Amino acid sequence: MTDEFTVPVYYDDDANSDVIADKTVAVLGYGSQGHAHAQNLDDSGIDVIVGLRQSSDSWTQAENDGLRVATPDDAAAEADIVSMLVPDTVQPAVFEAISDGLEEGDTLQFAHGFNIHYNQIQPPEGVDVTMIAPKTPGHLLRRNYVEDTGTPALLAVYQNTTGEAKEEALAYAQAIGCTRAGVVETTFREEVETDLFGEQAVLCGGITSLIKKGYETLVDAGYSPEMAYFECLNEMKLIVDLMYEGGMAEMWNSVSDTAEYGGLAVGPEIVDESVRENMDEALEAVQNGEFAREWIAENQAGRPSYTQLYRADRNHDIEEVGARLRALFSWAEEEAPEEAEAPADD
């Protein structure tokens, strides 16, 4: 552990692999996170059983990867640790199917806290409830493990009946390769609320709205869609890469003085205090459960609004222009091997 941060961060030395060495882990789901957890645990010498519906295409996939597979209820009954890695929206139903297999002293583990925090899953007493949430998509969790680097993760304990919940979660994090990079301790509440806020206001929602509004402003003013696409969407990656490498300061240092002055002077007038007020509202809806209730009801009703929003989004001009331009310029990636080292698929 290190004292350099405001929150505890754990590394390999803080984890004790003996804690899970003799345990069986049921990994429910074999999607993005599931396949990576299952294979990393297996390579770390942990007994793994993948839990899938009999109809699932992933069943043979997991078997071909050398793993044992059973139905979720059979897998959970056999396991000491049940890792819930099916989509968040189906977790409550899967939990109903497996809850009989959770014995006293077992652990129910998550990679995201939504269903626990918003009471969609009520775990039995006597069971530990923990979270190890890798901060990357599953294919990178797997790749980093194989390449002997690591993937940062969040750790949280919601219910600790054995007294060993945190130690066990740390050992699990080590077995999937996360303590190599650092495991940050948080709570279910903090993980859920910051995650939902971030994806709505800044990452997925905020940035796409900003790009679209910029694109529409240029196109409506008579500029070509191609120019608007390059300026507002394509160049975003270059700017984000610079911030990722060296913070905003490195980005400002790399652009021209004109860009730096214009950005500093005009940016806050675009994303202004009214946007900040909108962000406060979005955060409040996350904190008071309003967003969660809306999303749960939306799923129960068969996703009518989601379907509408999704269609409208995919039909936006920017997608059509983008598809044409990316096809035209795909030669650039193939002929520039030094570019190929950057993760291209996130």
Ligand code: NAD
């Ligand atoms: P996913 O959609 O990639 O995979 C879901 C898997 O569950 C598939 O194998 C599917 O066949 C299986 N499945 C679906 N319905 C099922 C059912 N009724 N019974 C049994 N299996 C079923 O899911 P994911 O993105 O890996 O998400 C899993 C968890 O990890 C979620 O809690 C998510 O929030 C969390 N998480 C995801 C990421 C990510 O990058 N994808 C990152 C961190 C945390």
Ligand code: MG
């Ligand atoms: Mg069990």
